Amino acid sequence: MSLSVETYPTLREASQAIGDRARYIGGGTLLMRAVNYGDQSFDRIVISREIDRTIRNEGQGVRIGAGATMADVLASRDAGFLHPVARVIGGPAVRNMGTVGGNLFAAAPFGDFATALLALDATVQMADGQNQPMESFLSGRDRARGLVVAVTVPRVSEREFRFAKISRVKPKGASMMAIALWLRGSGRIDEARIAFGTMGPTPLRAKAAEQALRGRDLTEPGIAAALAVCCDGLQPADDPLATAWYRRAVAPVHLKRLLLETR
Ligand SMILES: Cc1cc2nc3c(=O)[nH]c(=O)nc-3n(C[C@H](O)[C@H](O)[C@H](O)COP(=O)(O)OP(=O)(O)OC[C@H]3O[C@@H](n4cnc5c(N)ncnc54)[C@H](O)[C@@H]3O)c2cc1C
Structure with missing residues (x-):
């Protein structure tokens, strides 16, 4: 199958060229891998000379x-x-x-x-x-x-935002799981947003756990209810890095560590 590469002067023009069979290329770290694997889902690559990296x-x-x-x-x-x-x-x-x-x-x-x-x-x-x-x-x-x-x-403070990537091969391995937290409140949690990566086809929020954290102290008893429901709504899969069962089993452990991490 042939693959054509089209270059456009602006992002707007590039965006008009994207369609079912055309992919925009950023850094190409994944797209060129797909090309090398013979991905048949696209046959045009769209490049923009205008790049916004500010x-x-x-x-x-x-x-x-x-x-x-x-x-x-x-x-x-x-x-x-x-x-x-x-x-x-x-x-x-x-x-x-x-x-x-x-x-x-x-x-x-x-x-x-x-x-x-x-x-x-x-x-x-x-x-x-x-x-x-x-x-x-x-x-x-x-x-x-x-x-x-x-x-x-x-813009959040470094105290409000926490992130953990759990991988088996360090330092460069892919995530077995990633967890990001945005916690607001001092002492007590007023609002929490929790996102899990690699626990579904796209990153997903743990909404039941977010709700269970609201108004709670950042202590072991305060977070217990949230840990119990942290996998509700997530859709982990079996893959070569871990089984879905294992991911569900360890998610509360990693979430607990991240929540109780001292800053
Ligand atoms: C060895 C290796 C290790 C990696 N490790 C990690 C890791 O640890 N964590 C991680 O998160 N990722 C990792 N990645 C994945 C990847 O490198 C990153 O996710 C990277 O940010 C993808 O960006 P890119 O510009 O290279 O995407 P590209 O390969 O250029 O594009 C990927 C897809 O996004 C689309 N796309 C790109 N930019 C846009 C845009 N502006 N608008 C619309 N569509 C767009 C493309 O059409 C394509 O479908 C790894 C990849 C490799 C090869």
Whole structure:
């Protein structure tokens, strides 16, 4: 099967060229792998000469261009609270090429950055001007493809945001599970958002656990109810990294460690 490569001067023009059989290329860390494996689901690759890799404070949030790489995130002071996430994505080569935009489309066991963005209630900005909350973007991701130009993340303190990547091969292995937490409140938890990666086809929120944490102390008895329901609504699968059973068994253990971690 032949594969054509089309280059457009702007993101807008590139976005108009994306369709059922055409894929936009970011850093290519996953797309070129698919090409090499002979993926038959597309036969056109779309490139834009215009790439937005800027990261800047904007109002209460931080706007990250979809073309920003993990290395760009690590070099940005404004995105400092996301450094623990970007730092554990692949090795140096992947971090230098892999983009934030591409991570939003990465299937399990990848998508660590997308997991963090889900916990942080980020907004995804599409090339057609539409803005979508991360959660609805992820739920429609595999049905309707569009070009992502940026994400905007609420600026949070390093105390409020926690992230853990659990992998068997360190330091570069894929996630057996990833957990991102956004906790608000001092002493008592006023609001909690919890996202799990690799516990479903896309990153998913643990909504029952979020609810069970509301108004509770960050202590072992305070979080017990949340741990008991933390897998409700998640859809882990069996894969070469772990079985679904194992993932469900260890999820409360890892969530507990992250919640009680001292800051
Ligand atoms: C060895 C290796 C290790 C890895 N380790 C990790 C890891 O630890 N954690 C992790 O999360 N990921 C990991 N990945 C996956 C991948 O590198 C990252 O998810 C990366 O962020 C993908 O970005 P990319 O720009 O390379 O995507 P690409 O390969 O360019 O694209 C991937 C998909 O996203 C689409 N896409 C890309 N950008 C956009 C956009 N702006 N708008 C619309 N669609 C877009 C493409 O069309 C394609 O379908 C790893 C990959 C490899 C090869």
